[in-house]
Amino acid sequence: MTTDSLWERTIRMTLACLAASLIAADDPGRQPASPVEARQREAEEVSQALRQSWPNHPEWVDMLTGILEEEPMGPNFGWFRTARTQTRFGWDATRRDDDRDGDGRVTRQEWGAGDADFSRLDRDRDGALTAPDFDFSGSALAPSPGSILFAHADRDGNGKVTPEEFEALFRATDSGGQGFLSLSDLQEAFDPSPAPRSGSGRPSKATLVRSLFRREIGSLEPGPMLDDRAPDFTLRSSDGKAEMTLSKLIGPRPVVLVFGSSTCGPFRSQTGNIEKLYRRYKDRATFVMIYVREAHPTNGWRTSDNDRPGVVGVATHQPRTYEERAGVARSCARMMDLAFPMLVDTIDDRAGNLYSGMPGRLYIIDREGKVAFKSGRGPYLFKPAELEQSLILLLHKKPAAGVDAAAATHAGEPTGASPRAVRPDSNPGAN
Numbered sequence: 001m002t003t004d005s006l007w008e009r010t011i012r013m014t015l016a017c018l019a020a021s022l023i024a025a026d027d028p029g030r031q032p033a034s035p036v037e038a039r040q041r042e043a044e045e046v047s048q049a050l051r052q053s054w055p056n057h058p059e060w061v062d063m064l065t066g067i068l069e070e071e072p073m074g075p076n077f078g079w080f081r082t083a084r085t086q087t088r089f090g091w092d093a094t095r096r097d098d099d100r101d102g103d104g105r106v107t108r109q110e111w112g113a114g115d116a117d118f119s120r121l122d123r124d125r126d127g128a129l130t131a132p133d134f135d136f137s138g139s140a141l142a143p144s145p146g147s148i149l150f151a152h153a154d155r156d157g158n159g160k161v162t163p164e165e166f167e168a169l170f171r172a173t174d175s176g177g178q179g180f181l182s183l184s185d186l187q188e189a190f191d192p193s194p195a196p197r198s199g200s201g202r203p204s205k206a207t208l209v210r211s212l213f214r215r216e217i218g219s220l221e222p223g224p225m226l227d228d229r230a231p232d233f234t235l236r237s238s239d240g241k242a243e244m245t246l247s248k249l250i251g252p253r254p255v256v257l258v259f260g261s262s263t264c265g266p267f268r269s270q271t272g273n274i275e276k277l278y279r280r281y282k283d284r285a286t287f288v289m290i291y292v293r294e295a296h297p298t299n300g301w302r303t304s305d306n307d308r309p310g311v312v313g314v315a316t317h318q319p320r321t322y323e324e325r326a327g328v329a330r331s332c333a334r335m336m337d338l339a340f341p342m343l344v345d346t347i348d349d350r351a352g353n354l355y356s357g358m359p360g361r362l363y364i365i366d367r368e369g370k371v372a373f374k375s376g377r378g379p380y381l382f383k384p385a386e387l388e389q390s391l392i393l394l395l396h397k398k399p400a401a402g403v404d405a406a407a408a409t410h411a412g413e414p415t416g417a418s419p420r421a422v423r424p425d426s427n428p429g430a431n
């Protein structure tokens, strides 16, 4: 964890003022003082000077300079270049541990027990684990036929496509209401050439800089590194009835931490993935969501996606009190309908800052309370499938001797219930 020094806070304020002056031309109410090219050149020079004169700068400097230089938005934008996923369970470690005959492939026999787990690991379905199965280099937001279909079908934007939504999509796509879809119906509906419907258009530099320093597009802190002890926190559930302390969850099962907020459209779109992940591993891991600062409040970087008809209860200003945030989190809990606890971060974003959880991030905390997996920053690097790969491999490892006994005492627990796993809106009882 990084504690801000007075010096760093001063530097940050100075840079924010500098950025404000450079982006003043973004303000439509002001006359540009010089041609656009000259301003842009100046911004780039300042950015370069900043990076060069501060070699070990924090991630947020990369984001600030990326904004000022108008780098293209994507997985190589600003701090996304450095805030990459860290895992103990990449291909190199797997090959070292499990490729017994040294042929560069881990077969089902070499890997051992767990056919279902092996099938999930063998992502390219070639019957062995090799480097491509561990390649998660693509952006979580990369368009694909599946993602385009999903965006059309998930009309209420809650990250799950129901049979009713699929039926509605069918009716909307069936030109003339003929009861069947033609090739042209589908080609026209899913034409990849128009700009994708989303609120992800680039906002002004001023909006981005404000969102950066308000920690809406991301925490300024980097969060714990791989193998660090997981910083502890105690938070209340969205209904206010349960209180959970991370350190008390450490033990027989790994803990999966999911950070996010409902105004982040890409985060919402992952809801179904997260819920399916939970259902697959609920007997072997403890899942907790932490509701953090809004990424796209109406008084910040507002996105049209959140204002879309049919997407209900997502447009909100940035909560100013804990009670307001808990209220928004309750709406989010109803919308996402996750079957594991949703905790609400304190209004000063303690957990979100400790873990660099904004706007969305995933962690696995191992049985000793250390970080075994840390996803890159959301939204581009928020990939539940990548976490799943590491989770399976962690579960496959034998627990340390001291943890083994604890695991045995929990072996007979009912399905899915960690000692503290309560539904977001249910009474936690003795927790």
Ligand SMILES: [Ca+2]
Pocket (backbone or CB within 6 Å): 098, 099, 100, 101, 102, 103, 104, 105, 106, 107, 110
């Ligand atoms: Ca082998």
Ligand SMILES: [Ca+2]
Pocket (backbone or CB within 6 Å): 122, 123, 124, 125, 126, 127, 128, 129, 130, 133
């Ligand atoms: Ca494979």
Ligand SMILES: [Ca+2]
Pocket (backbone or CB within 6 Å): 153, 154, 155, 156, 157, 158, 159, 160, 161, 162, 165
């Ligand atoms: Ca839906």
